[in-house]
Amino acid sequence: MTPAINADRLWQSIMDIAAIGPTPEGGSCRLALTAEDAEARALFLRWCGALGLAHEQDAIGNMFLRRTGTSPADGAVAFGSHLDTVPTGGRFDGVFGVLAGLEVMRALADAGIATRAPLELVNWTNEEGSRFRPAMMGSRVFAGDISLEAALAVTDDDGISVATALRDSGQAGPLTPSPRGWACWLEAHIEQGPVMEANGIDIGIVTGTMHVRYFQLVVTGEPSHVGPTAMGRRRDSLAATAEAILAIERIGQAGEPGGRASASWIRNLPNARGNVSHATHLHCDVRHEDAPRAVAMEAALRAELAAIAERRGVRIDVDPYTTVGASAFDAGLGALLRQKAAERQLTTRNMTAAAMHDSVLVAAHCPSAMLFIPSVGGITHNPAEYSTKEQVARGAQVLLDSVLALAR
Numbered sequence: 319m320t321p322a323i324n325a326d327r328l329w330q331s332i333m334d335i336a337a338i339g340p341t342p343e344g345g346s347c348r349l350a351l352t353a354e355d356a357e358a359r360a361l362f363l364r365w366c367g368a369l370g371l372a373h374e375q376d377a378i379g380n381m382f383l384r385r386t387g388t389s390p391a392d393g394a395v396a397f398g399s400h401l402d403t404v405p406t407g408g409r410f411d412g413v414f415g416v417l418a419g420l421e422v423m424r425a426l427a428d429a430g431i432a433t434r435a436p437l438e439l440v441n442w443t444n445e446e447g448s449r450f451r452p453a454m455m456g457s458r459v460f461a462g463d464i465s466l467e468a469a470l471a472v473t474d475d476d477g478i479s480v481a482t483a484l485r486d487s488g489q490a491g492p493l494t495p496s497p498r499g500w501a502c503w504l505e506a507h508i509e510q511g512p513v514m515e516a517n518g519i520d521i522g523i524v525t526g527t528m529h530v531r532y533f534q535l536v537v538t539g540e541p542s543h544v545g546p547t548a549m550g551r552r553r554d555s556l557a558a559t560a561e562a563i564l565a566i567e568r569i570g571q572a573g574e575p576g577g578r579a580s581a582s583w584i585r586n587l588p589n590a591r592g593n594v595s596h597a598t599h600l601h602c603d604v605r606h607e608d609a610p611r612a613v614a615m616e617a618a619l620r621a622e623l624a625a626i627a628e629r630r631g632v633r634i635d636v637d638p639y640t641t642v643g644a645s646a647f648d649a650g651l652g653a654l655l656r657q658k659a660a661e662r663q664l665t666t667r668n669m670t671a672a673a674m675h676d677s678v679l680v681a682a683h684c685p686s687a688m689l690f691i692p693s694v695g696g697i698t699h700n701p702a703e704y705s706t707k708e709q710v711a712r713g714a715q716v717l718l719d720s721v722l723a724l725a726r
């Protein structure tokens with residue numbers, strides 16, 4: 319039997335991080351590489367320092383906290399998630415995985431257990447992608463999916479580059495981002511959906527993720543005056559974008575149950591009272607469990623956009639800037655998670671992740687898997703996001719049991 323995690327300590331740590339960047343509705347806002355993100359990282363680092371974990375940080379800000387093993391040259395058993403949030407973030411997305419990993423380290427320290435393999439706890443930079451796109455930026459650079467130079471040059475909506483934000487937040491580490499020879503990777507995360515709660519499932523075994531295709535659209539019309547310009551003469555980029563948004567929603571509805579499509583970000587120019595808009599930027603994605611279906615959703619999107627552009631006399635440029643997945647996680651690790659949950663009398667179910675996670679990038683380099691805990695009401699990216707103390711504790715316990723089985 320492995321030691322028990324300390325549910326109260328884990329819960330309190332989650333609440334302590336949630337208090338950094340608090341929102342009026344009870345959630346958290348810690349956009350990547352802001353002062354709030356840096357403050358949460360500093361608190362996390364203090365906790366890790368108290369355990370004697372060795373900290374290394376790479377040039378994209380990823381944090382690696384290492385506990386040595388009795389066979390220190392062995393590949394590490396690695397685990398973690400992310401501390402950054404979306405603007406309307408809750409207390410659990412990402413944070414749960416990092417702090418469940420911290421609780422693994424704390425429980426091992428309490429029990430005086432040395433493992434054969436080293437352990438590494440990771441906080442990935444800019445998982446959410448709310449401030450800087452693409453999402454999962456830290457793990458992408460780590461995995462070689464995008465270059466460090468390209469990531470550093472990305473700017474936020476205020477023109478601040480990743481390089482500047484890393485420097486200003488004190489998060490630009492000396493390591494060159496690259497894979498670290500891990501034996502395997504585990505990520506604990508909240509489900510962010512309603513399936514587990516509805517079916518009374520304690521632990522979700524994530525077998526893979528959807529295939530996601532991301533697009534940045536630019537709709538270009540012509541600036542004019544809202545008064546004198548007859549309706550039929552306008553080339554209104556905002557009105558055309560409104561049609562595009564509804565088309566994207568229809569494509570998502572047609573793609574269910576396995577698919578989704580969303581428009582999630584907009585910038586409108588000149589965005590001035592009295593002006594017909596001439597340039598509207600829109601971010602959207604299509605996703606499906608089956609990659610060919612996602613490709614078909616993209617084709618449907620492009621056809622809709624071409625029709626809108628034709629009808630309204632605007633130009634619509636589509637930048638398909640990145641795709642992710644579909645990915646399949648390691649079956650052996652999935653079986654281990656299932657076994658460790660069963661040994662704790664916990665119910666399990668295989669799941670496909672509809673949200674994207676850093677594990678998708680790590681999986682290209684070492685055997686990887688994820689476990690889910692339920693999200694109350696399926697609510698996420700919302701201040702009301704919630705998992706109970708018991709659900710959190712169960713997930714952390716299965717993580718600990720699995721880490722020990724892999725590293726002992």
Ligand SMILES: [Zn+2]
Pocket residue numbers: 400411412445507
């Ligand atoms: Zn997350």
